[in-house]
Amino acid sequence: MKIPIAYNLRSLRARPVSTIATAAGMALVVLVFVAMTSMAEGFRSALVATGSAENVLLLRKGADAEMSSAFERNAANIVSALPFVAEGPDGQRLVSPEVYVVVGLVRTAGGMANVVIRGIGPRALLVRKGIKLIDGRMFKPGSNEVIVGKTMALRFPHTTIGDQLHFAGRDWAVVGHFSAQGSAFESEVWGENEQFMPVFRGQAFQSITFRMKDPAAFPGIKKTIEAEPRLFADAHLEVEFYTGQSAALTLILKFIARFIAGIMAIGAVLGAVNTMYAAVASRSREIGVLVTLGFEPRHVLVSFVVEALLISFVGGLLGCLASIPFNGLVTSTTNFSSFSEIAFAFRVTPAILLSGLIFALVMGFFGGLLPARRAARQRPVEALREV
Amino acid sequence: MALVEVRSVSKSFQRDTQKITVFEGVDLDVAEGEFLALMGPSGSGKSTMLNLLAGLDQPTSGTICVGGDEITQMSPKRLTAWRARHIGFVFQFYNLLPVLTAFENVELPLLLTRLSKAERREHVATALEVVGLTDRGSHYPRQLSGGQEQRVGIARAIVSDPTMILADEPTGDLDAKSADEILNLLQRLNTEFKKTIIMVTHDAKASERAQAVMHLEKGVFVR
Amino acid sequence: MKYSGLVWKNLRRNRRRTILTAISVAVALFLFVALQSVLTALAAAGNVGSESRLVTRSATGITFPLPQSYFQRLGGTEGVKGVSWGDWFGGIYIDQRNFFAQFAIDAERYLAMYPEIQVPEDQKKAFLAERASAIVGRGLMNRFGWNLGQTVVLKGTVYPGDWEITIRAVYTPGTKSFPDNVMYLRYDYVYERSNHAAEPGWYILKLDDPASAAALASRIDGLFKNSSSPTKTETEKAFQAGFVTMWGNIGFLVRAIGIAVFFAILLVAANTMMMAARERIGELAVLKALGYPNWLVSSFVLVESLVITLSGGVVGIVLARLALSRTGGPLAQFFPGFSVTTGTVMTGLGIATVLGVVSGIVPAWQAARLSVVTALRQVA
Numbered sequence: 001m002k003i004p005i006a007y008n009l010r011s012l013r014a015r016p017v018s019t020i021a022t023a024a025g026m027a028l029v030v031l032v033f034v035a036m037t038s039m040a041e042g043f044r045s046a047l048v049a050t051g052s053a054e055n056v057l058l059l060r061k062g063a064d065a066e067m068s069s070a071f072e073r074n075a076a077n078i079v080s081a082l083p084f085v086a087e088g089p090d091g092q093r094l095v096s097p098e099v100y101v102v103v104g105l106v107r108t109a110g111g112m113a114n115v116v117i118r119g120i121g122p123r124a125l126l127v128r129k130g131i132k133l134i135d136g137r138m139f140k141p142g143s144n145e146v147i148v149g150k151t152m153a154l155r156f157p158h159t160t161i162g163d164q165l166h167f168a169g170r171d172w173a174v175v176g177h178f179s180a181q182g183s184a185f186e187s188e189v190w191g192e193n194e195q196f197m198p199v200f201r202g203q204a205f206q207s208i209t210f211r212m213k214d215p216a217a218f219p220g221i222k223k224t225i226e227a228e229p230r231l232f233a234d235a236h237l238e239v240e241f242y243t244g245q246s247a248a249l250t251l252i253l254k255f256i257a258r259f260i261a262g263i264m265a266i267g268a269v270l271g272a273v274n275t276m277y278a279a280v281a282s283r284s285r286e287i288g289v290l291v292t293l294g295f296e297p298r299h300v301l302v303s304f305v306v307e308a309l310l311i312s313f314v315g316g317l318l319g320c321l322a323s324i325p326f327n328g329l330v331t332s333t334t335n336f337s338s339f340s341e342i343a344f345a346f347r348v349t350p351a352i353l354l355s356g357l358i359f360a361l362v363m364g365f366f367g368g369l370l371p372a373r374r375a376a377r378q379r380p381v382e383a384l385r386e387v
Numbered sequence: 388m389a390l391v392e393v394r395s396v397s398k399s400f401q402r403d404t405q406k407i408t409v410f411e412g413v414d415l416d417v418a419e420g421e422f423l424a425l426m427g428p429s430g431s432g433k434s435t436m437l438n439l440l441a442g443l444d445q446p447t448s449g450t451i452c453v454g455g456d457e458i459t460q461m462s463p464k465r466l467t468a469w470r471a472r473h474i475g476f477v478f479q480f481y482n483l484l485p486v487l488t489a490f491e492n493v494e495l496p497l498l499l500t501r502l503s504k505a506e507r508r509e510h511v512a513t514a515l516e517v518v519g520l521t522d523r524g525s526h527y528p529r530q531l532s533g534g535q536e537q538r539v540g541i542a543r544a545i546v547s548d549p550t551m552i553l554a555d556e557p558t559g560d561l562d563a564k565s566a567d568e569i570l571n572l573l574q575r576l577n578t579e580f581k582k583t584i585i586m587v588t589h590d591a592k593a594s595e596r597a598q599a600v601m602h603l604e605k606g607v608f609v610r
Numbered sequence: 611m612k613y614s615g616l617v618w619k620n621l622r623r624n625r626r627r628t629i630l631t632a633i634s635v636a637v638a639l640f641l642f643v644a645l646q647s648v649l650t651a652l653a654a655a656g657n658v659g660s661e662s663r664l665v666t667r668s669a670t671g672i673t674f675p676l677p678q679s680y681f682q683r684l685g686g687t688e689g690v691k692g693v694s695w696g697d698w699f700g701g702i703y704i705d706q707r708n709f710f711a712q713f714a715i716d717a718e719r720y721l722a723m724y725p726e727i728q729v730p731e732d733q734k735k736a737f738l739a740e741r742a743s744a745i746v747g748r749g750l751m752n753r754f755g756w757n758l759g760q761t762v763v764l765k766g767t768v769y770p771g772d773w774e775i776t777i778r779a780v781y782t783p784g785t786k787s788f789p790d791n792v793m794y795l796r797y798d799y800v801y802e803r804s805n806h807a808a809e810p811g812w813y814i815l816k817l818d819d820p821a822s823a824a825a826l827a828s829r830i831d832g833l834f835k836n837s838s839s840p841t842k843t844e845t846e847k848a849f850q851a852g853f854v855t856m857w858g859n860i861g862f863l864v865r866a867i868g869i870a871v872f873f874a875i876l877l878v879a880a881n882t883m884m885m886a887a888r889e890r891i892g893e894l895a896v897l898k899a900l901g902y903p904n905w906l907v908s909s910f911v912l913v914e915s916l917v918i919t920l921s922g923g924v925v926g927i928v929l930a931r932l933a934l935s936r937t938g939g940p941l942a943q944f945f946p947g948f949s950v951t952t953g954t955v956m957t958g959l960g961i962a963t964v965l966g967v968v969s970g971i972v973p974a975w976q977a978a979r980l981s982v983v984t985a986l987r988q989v990a
Contacts, residue, residue: 021881028874032867062770067673068700103671104842111855114671168670169840200670248707260867263641264874267634271878274627278885331859339673443899443982464903471901478986482896486619496900498612543900 003295003303008310011279022268022275022367023315026360029264030319034356035326036257038346040250043333046344047246049183051239054086054215055127058208058225058233065245065337066100071205071233073097076121078230079208084221086211088126093210096124099196100206102340103167108157113341114334115152116188117167119196127211131185136161136176141192147176149186151330151343165189168199184242184335187342209238245337265363268315272367276308280375287378301376308368309361316360320353389416390551390583391440396449398435409435412449415601415608417551422577422584424597431603433587434555440585441474441553442466454550471499475544477554481536483528489539490515490524496547514542517580518572534565541572551583552576558593570596613906617913624886628918631882635922635965636929638875639958643930645868646954649861655854658787659846662820663723664827667812667849669840675809676839683833684813689826691818694719695810699795701764701773703754710750711789712764714797714808721745723816726784727794733758733779741799743778749790751780769804786949814846872961879969883915887973894977895985908974915970916963923962927955 012019051057058079063069076097079085086094099119104112122141125131139145146165153159164171172191180186197203212221218237225235280287287300327348335342393415399408409432417423425433438444439451442458450459453473461469475496483492493514497507515521518538528536537557544552554573558566574596576582586597594600602609621628659665666684668674675697685693699712717738721727729737729745737743746756756762758780764773775795783790801808815830817823827843834841844852887894897907931950 017884018881021877021884025874025877025881028870028877032870036867060770062766064700064702064706064767068767101671102673112852113855114673200674248709260641260871263637264871266637267871267875267878270630270634270637271881274630274878274882274885277627278889282889333860438983441899467898467901467903469901470899474901476899478896478899482892482899482986484616484893484896486623487616491615491619495616495897498616499901499906504612 003290003299005306005310008303008307011283011307012310015279015282018275018278019311019314022272023311023318025268025271026312026315026363027318027322029261029268029363030316030356030360031322032264033257033261033359034320034323034348034352035346036253036260037352037355038323038326038348039331040253040257041349041352042331042344042347043253044243044246044250045347046182046184046342047242047335048239049130049181050185051237051242052129053237053239055209055211055238056218056221056225057236057238057241058210058231059206059236061226061232061234063234065339066098066207067102067339069100069206071097071208071231073203073205075231075233076205076208078228079210082210082225084213084217084224086213088123092123094123094127095208095210096121096127097193097205097208098124099193099200099204101168101196101200102338105156105167107155109155113155113332114339115156115167116338116340117196117200118185118188118190119193119200120190121193124190124209127209128180128185130181130183132179133176134179136174139175139191142194143192144170144172144195145175146172146189146191147178148174149188149190150177150179151186151332152188153177154330155332155343170199182345184342184344187332187340208233245335249333249336261359265359269363269367272308272311272364273370275311276304276368276371277374279307280304280371283375284378287375291378297376300378301372304372304375305365305368308372309364312360312364312367313357315364316357319360320356323348323353323356390419390421390454391415391417391585392450392452393436393440394450394452396439396446396451398432398439398444399447410603410607413608417583417585419583420577420581422574422596422598423586424594424600425585425587425603426589426591426594426600427603428589433589433603436603437553437555437585437587441476442470471496471547473550475547475549475552477537477540477544477552477557479556479559481528481533481540481560483536483539483543485528487527488524489520489526489528489531489542492528492539493542493546495543500547510546511542514546515539517545517576518542532565533561534568537561537565537569538572541569541576545576545580545582551585554584554586556588557586558588558590566590566593613910617910617917620886620890620910620914621917627882627886631879632918632922632925634875634878635919635962636926638871638965639923639926639962640930640933641871642868642961643927643950643954643958644934645864645871646957647930647934647950648864650951650954651949652854652861654787655850657847657851658789659848659850661823661845661847662817663846664815664817664823664830664843665812665846665849666815666830666841666843669831669842672811674839675811676813676841678809680813680834680839680841681810684815684830687826687830687833689818689822689829690815692719692723692816693813694723695797695813696720697797697800697808697811698768699764699766699800700768701766703762703764708754710753710791710793712793712795714795714800716810717794717796717798720794720814723814726788727781728784729779729781736778737796740776740778741796741802742773742775743796744775745779745781745794746777747790747792748780748782750793751777753791769800769807771803773803815843872965876965876968879915879919879965880972882918883911883969883973886914887911887977891980891985894980895982898980898982899986904978907980908978911974911977912967912970915973916966919962919966919969920959923959923965927958927962930958931955 059069060071076095080093080095088094101117102114103117105115107113139147148159158165159174161174163174165174222235225231225233290300326346329346330343332341332343393413395412395414397411399406425436427433439446446459450457458466458469490511493511494507497510515524518541520535520538523535558569570593573584577584588594668676681693684690694716697714699714701712737745756777758777761774761776764775766773823845830843831841894907934950
């Protein structure tokens with residue numbers, strides 16, 4: 001930087017409207033990019049958080065989701081007897097055979113949504129570490145009581161503690177609310193598996209989840225289970241299974257984020273090109289003076305590129321600032337893998353903000369390059385003759 | 388009755404907290420068909436007077452009548468229409484529109500009239516002929532010399548046959564030879580076409596061509 | 611019109627800037643048209659189903675089947691002209707990413723109820739004659755490059771195992787909004803091969819009189835109210851509309867992006883117009899000195915702005931229409947009937963006009979307010 005940056009700063013201040021308009025245009029592009037990427041990230045991390053790396057999820061062979069899976073009752077006992085299943089403090093095996101169904105419920109905001117009803121085994125909360133009752137109490141075994149996920153409670157009526165939630169032709173008493181570290185579980189209703197079995201799909205479980213003694217042994221465990229003819233099951237590492245469920249939609253969301261922001265960026269870059277050409281034109285005399293004083297064309301080039309980068313940096317910063325309020329905003333979409341609606345929060349992470357900022361700088365660089373080259377090519381004599 | 392009657396006109400403006408008086412209580416009469424040169428040092432207010440006569444600026448007090456119309460009483464809107472009809476303005480820096488050809492520059496004032504395209508072409512051709520640039524109609528300003536540009540400027544000022552021509556330092560940016568040609572042209576417009584011309588200049592040589600010279604000194608006109 | 615030459619020449623003065631700005635408007639309008647078409651397609655998707663057919667499904671949830679015995683009872687209900695059923699098959703073709711819809715249908719009756727599924731007579735015969743066969747939509751055939759008579763293998767998720775299915779018929783949708791990317795299998799084959807595990811996912815009813823739909827629907831639901839599988843019956847149209855809400859608040863998202871696009875380009879266009887006007891302050895002042903009224907000088911600026919945004923807008927809209935309508939574009943997979951409607955084109959033109967007016971209004975206003983004396987002194 002032979003030409004001091006203060007010169008650029010002052011030049012930008014001399015035409016505030018143009019500078020702000022260009023920066024604000026870029027800010028909007030960055031805002032859209034960051035917001036959409038945080039949405040994809042929020043969806044992904046909700047599903048990633050749903051699974052644990054210490055748990056194994058069993059589904060019937062060939063089933064791609066809990067919904068299309070089924071096990072006979074006896075399967076739970078077979079799994080409990082497996083040697084690599086972890087034990088709880090009371091010496092009980094950490095296995096949760098679960099009933100999984102999707103029912104249609106009317107949202108508070110109107111419209112039907114598909115909600116996961118999960119019937120859990122007595123040790124489910126030991127198998128799944130992140131689950132916390134935040135209000136009320138756990139359901140009593142042998143009763144028609146249920147607990148409701150935190151975000152589910154926000155979006156559906158009759159989910160307050162003490163309410164009766166109606167589904168599958170019955171009333172269910174809501175006795176507690178639980179959180180699950182922002183995971184998809186928070187969009188579900190949990191009750192006892194034994195209670196759900198007769199009213200839904202008969203004497204069968206949809207999935208069996210267990211905690212491993214040694215998570216590193218998973219490849220061997222998988223082999224053993226899949227070779228067990230009495231189970232007829234596929235073994236999935238729980239975290240991988242749920243991450244896999246998020247893959248398609250995350251990919252689509254990220255693609256949309258890049259596609260839309262990319263197209264918008266074309267507009268913003270062209271705007272920056274215009275602004276920078278105008279800056280170069282209005283300062284052709286000054287450039288002439290600089291070159292006459294002995295500055296080399298490449299110094300002029302760098303100076304103008306830096307000026308464009310400054311504008312885009314301001315734009316990127318504004319865009320990132322504007323996107324921060326999105327962090328934590330809860331929205332919902334259908335997880336097409338499970339055919340149910342899950343709520344998740346936008347996650348504006350530092351990495352996303354950084355990529356937004358870099359995105360802005362790239363726009364600035366391309367916006368400034370051609371005008372800066374024009375400036376660098378100006379011959380001092382011509383420049384001074386102008387005006 | 389004089390064509391232009393300026394009565395006790397004052398002009399002052401505010402710069403920061405200071406009130407600056409350009410002139411005070413000025414009277415001026417210009418007869419129809421007169422070629423008057425207004426002289427004075429820089430900042431004496433001669434250009435301000437010209438702007439007042441053109442209706443581009445308003446006096447702080449006093450009245451200005453042109454051809455019986457009191458222009459100091461007119462609304463900005465009426466004043467604009469009046470200016471289009473009665474004033475031909477010649478600028479020091481020509482002020483031609485760079486994107487338009489000489490012909491189109493001259494045609495500009497006529498676009499405001501109801502003349503047909505053919506009539507406009509005829510008028511422009513006549514004006515260009517008067518200033519001796521018939522063959523330069525399709526040239527752009529940057530393809531013309533300074534003297535030629537100013538002649539286009541003059542053609543533009545006379546094309547709509549205005550009541551009077553106001554020229555602000557018309558030779559100020561020209562070399563001696565071109566300046567001489569411009570002054571010849573203005574003189575001819577005055578004698579041959581009976582145009583009333585008021586010209587602001589600080590060049591004594593230019594003022595010699597006028598019928599009358601007025602000096603603006605310390606806010607007072609001296610004939 | 612006599613002033614058009616002046617506006618035209620001003621546009622050409624800084625040709626690069628004019629073109630760059632027009633391109634950025636074109637890009638914005640392209641995006642806008644695409645987004646708006648998604649909204650239209652969403653609205654249309656809620657409209658695809660027929661109002662003269664009823665869908666009866668489990669009241670508990672869409673994933674719950676209904677007993678086979680309901681077929682007779684529904685058929686015997688007064689006002690019902692015909693009954694058929696279908697089920698979700700949910701097989702995977704090679705990889706999960708190749709997702710498409712597969713329905714196991716009660717073949718002959720189902721096809722009779724859906725004139726939208728247009729199949730040549732000989733192909734239809736072949737489908738009805740062979741159990742492990744399928745009717746496949748034209749769009750799906752093209753997507754995977756399948757041929758008539760080809761055997762494809764589906765990996766069952768609901769019904770385990772590898773399913774070898776021969777494509778015996780290809781259908782073309784009878785209406786624009788009917789999807790062309792569905793595979794229809796034979797329910798009887800699925801039932802048999804799954805050891806009678808299959809049950810109808812939903813029943814389709816044809817009515818004697820479409821006007822009686824609402825009354826009939828509640829009568830049917832009343833019929834099964836106290837059974838072990840209560841039903842929910844609604845018109846096919848309402849049933850389809852329910853699926854659209856599964857997308858969640860996509861409409862809001864799309865609108866929010868649209869607004870951001872609009873403002874981003876507005877800033878670009880407005881900035882351009884301000885730069886253009888600022889560079890020409892002297893010339894605008896000269897025009898006013900020549901007697902050009904304020905409104906005329908302003909309208910030069912405004913018209914210039916409008917010409918840029920409208921020409922850019924038209925280019926963007928035309929490109930979007932060509933790119934998205936002819937092939938249907940990649941979005942057609944998600945939204946059957948995705949197309950750029952005349953309404954969208956008109957809205958796009960409206961947006962381009964608003965862009966032009968708003969970008970030009972400030973410089974136009976400045977031009978009107980411009981003091982000739984000050985402006986000329988600046989130039990001199």
